[in-house]
Amino acid sequence: MASKPRTLYEKIWDAHVVERRDDGTCILYIDRHLVHEVTSPQAFEALRLAGRKVRRPDLTLAVPDHNLPTTPRIDRQGNRLPIEDPQSAAQLAALEANAPAFGIDYIDAVAPEQGIVHVVGPEQGFSLPGATIVCGDSHTAAHGGIGALAFGIGTSEVEHVLATQTLQLRQSKSMEVRVEGELGPGITPKDLILHIIGVIGTAGGTGHVIEYRGPVFERMSVEGRLTVCNMSIEGGARAGLIAPDDTVFAYLKGRPYAPRGEAWDKAVAWWKGLRTDEDAHFDKSVVIDAAEVEPTVSWGTSPEDVVAVGGVVPAPHSFTDPSKQAAARKSLDYMGLEAGQRIEDIAIENVFIGSCTNSRIEDLRAAAEVLKGRTKAPNVRWAIAVPGSGLVKRQAEEEGLDRIFTDAGFEWREPGCSACLAMNPDKVPPGERCASTSNRNFVGRQGPGSRTHLVSPAMAAAAAVTGRLADVRTLAPCQAEAS
Amino acid sequence: MDTVSTIEGRAIPLGLKNVDTDVIIPAHWLKTVSREGLGKGAFETIRETPGNPFDVEDFAGAPILIAGDNFGCGSSREHAAWALLDLGIRAVVAPSFSDIFAGNAFKNGILTVELPQDQVDRLLEIAQDHPVTIDLENQTVTTPFQDRFAFEIDPFRKHCLLEGLDEIGLTLESGKAIEKHEEQRALALPWLDAPQRRDAA
Numbered sequence: 001m002a003s004k005p006r007t008l009y010e011k012i013w014d015a016h017v018v019e020r021r022d023d024g025t026c027i028l029y030i031d032r033h034l035v036h037e038v039t040s041p042q043a044f045e046a047l048r049l050a051g052r053k054v055r056r057p058d059l060t061l062a063v064p065d066h067n068l069p070t071t072p073r074i075d076r077q078g079n080r081l082p083i084e085d086p087q088s089a090a091q092l093a094a095l096e097a098n099a100p101a102f103g104i105d106y107i108d109a110v111a112p113e114q115g116i117v118h119v120v121g122p123e124q125g126f127s128l129p130g131a132t133i134v135c136g137d138s139h140t141a142a143h144g145g146i147g148a149l150a151f152g153i154g155t156s157e158v159e160h161v162l163a164t165q166t167l168q169l170r171q172s173k174s175m176e177v178r179v180e181g182e183l184g185p186g187i188t189p190k191d192l193i194l195h196i197i198g199v200i201g202t203a204g205g206t207g208h209v210i211e212y213r214g215p216v217f218e219r220m221s222v223e224g225r226l227t228v229c230n231m232s233i234e235g236g237a238r239a240g241l242i243a244p245d246d247t248v249f250a251y252l253k254g255r256p257y258a259p260r261g262e263a264w265d266k267a268v269a270w271w272k273g274l275r276t277d278e279d280a281h282f283d284k285s286v287v288i289d290a291a292e293v294e295p296t297v298s299w300g301t302s303p304e305d306v307v308a309v310g311g312v313v314p315a316p317h318s319f320t321d322p323s324k325q326a327a328a329r330k331s332l333d334y335m336g337l338e339a340g341q342r343i344e345d346i347a348i349e350n351v352f353i354g355s356c357t358n359s360r361i362e363d364l365r366a367a368a369e370v371l372k373g374r375t376k377a378p379n380v381r382w383a384i385a386v387p388g389s390g391l392v393k394r395q396a397e398e399e400g401l402d403r404i405f406t407d408a409g410f411e412w413r414e415p416g417c418s419a420c421l422a423m424n425p426d427k428v429p430p431g432e433r434c435a436s437t438s439n440r441n442f443v444g445r446q447g448p449g450s451r452t453h454l455v456s457p458a459m460a461a462a463a464a465v466t467g468r469l470a471d472v473r474t475l476a477p478c479q480a481e482a483s
Numbered sequence: 484m485d486t487v488s489t490i491e492g493r494a495i496p497l498g499l500k501n502v503d504t505d506v507i508i509p510a511h512w513l514k515t516v517s518r519e520g521l522g523k524g525a526f527e528t529i530r531e532t533p534g535n536p537f538d539v540e541d542f543a544g545a546p547i548l549i550a551g552d553n554f555g556c557g558s559s560r561e562h563a564a565w566a567l568l569d570l571g572i573r574a575v576v577a578p579s580f581s582d583i584f585a586g587n588a589f590k591n592g593i594l595t596v597e598l599p600q601d602q603v604d605r606l607l608e609i610a611q612d613h614p615v616t617i618d619l620e621n622q623t624v625t626t627p628f629q630d631r632f633a634f635e636i637d638p639f640r641k642h643c644l645l646e647g648l649d650e651i652g653l654t655l656e657s658g659k660a661i662e663k664h665e666e667q668r669a670l671a672l673p674w675l676d677a678p679q680r681r682d683a684a
Contacts, residue, residue, distance in 0.1 A: 258678075
């Protein structure tokens, strides 16, 4: 009997259902659990109080990222430097104590493998296609880039997974974002996902899991796919994924936690079947024309507030929804912008290249290509490049990218979440603007009063050298420019 | 978890759309290892503005919050739910919620009530001067003016809230099924078990 055609999401979901209740709630098995210092201490404490153990420590990996300062972590003698903020230090110490106490692998703050949890998972081969992956962080959606069903969870769910290796969930609806055609020259995965969020809105994917489909993704690098899936949550979808293919298998082969030998061959054989069947039904479908995607910049305080770099700041009355008009007025007021102002006339004082969205080697290369032979504009007060992991940092240094950044006036930092959410000392001052490769432009996100413009790494570099939001395509490549 | 049945009292008419988790509780409040005391940081930026609804004396200790579309979007931080609880909020009414926030609220016994925009608008108006009642058993929101709005809720979540059930305890009752799944998984997808960190090839 031919089975009903299924989407990729449905195939992964079905393979992980432990029990299905009459009301539709399922117990779903979790293959990989990533743990960081911010959303785990209360979960470990609750386990202790209830006398519960971690059911599958082998499927759990802990790494600190959110609180860590990105300044040097060891002194010249190789001793670890103390963390000044006592609350950050306590939270980091809690993870460092909880991981071994519960038998969990822990990558410590000074290990070369340390980094942002969503960079570390795929890089270590801990995240695998077809796996269910969770973490107490909404950008867990990133791991969908290698074909996993990956989503963020709250601390009670972290505790639930630690105790049972499962979650109680209802299946989400399925949504297809199909991108037709090819991206133009100089258009990056970040521009594409910002454009998609602009089209579907920040609640467009609520209740759904997105599958990104189309030839653009087949030709996209793993790094690019991770960037796209990472921001699924900004489109309201708890998870987003792309069917795994040879590009993903080549990326994962030989990674530290990845299967080897016979296990690898078996895995690849199963992974190759992880594709949406022809005639499978999606509950919602959105088609995007790749040719329409321009270098994209956010102007407001919601990730759906995006515009092409060649455009202008929109007028609130241009929106049909009255609540959106009100939100736009508030956003413009907060951002210190006026309707009709040209995007390219917006001066910026800060540049942040980093975050789980854009801190992988390809991102740093793209920014360095623009920065090479140039320096940041005089009005750019603070520019930092924060690699996503110690291994990305090392790779970049081997390629000489660190010198391109520092020659251009950037600070070259240690890995972590940094100015994406400003939990550590990396903050954008009140009232100042930042061209940022991160994922959220919320009020106060990069520090109280900070004004964020979300951009791609290449566009962040272009902003750094021109001192304003600028179309990277209008800068000649690798050419010295007197400033 | 405490049981939830009827929530009655004043409702803070916030009304804003896309209230994100950074607005509910800014990141610098997340450096705690406890669930307690986050009410101080709740809606910090909004509360800095004079005349904000949280400052209105009538709304002190109000158990209900009324907001716009897509409430709780953004991060997965459960601190957002803990902050609301610490502020005394037991229910949030909005046209829609982010999936992760709705889950976090439920785990903490906060009821998320979805109503159409026009009904939310009506409640925002009434809440200025009058109390609102949410009855979970009968799935209704009522006002002193004969308004009666029905809402939908996942039956499993409703059951857990009414009974104050511990979800981990419930799942552990299915321990046999989990073990069986693990056995089958070990045969079918053996590469997923016990990954060993080795030097990169």
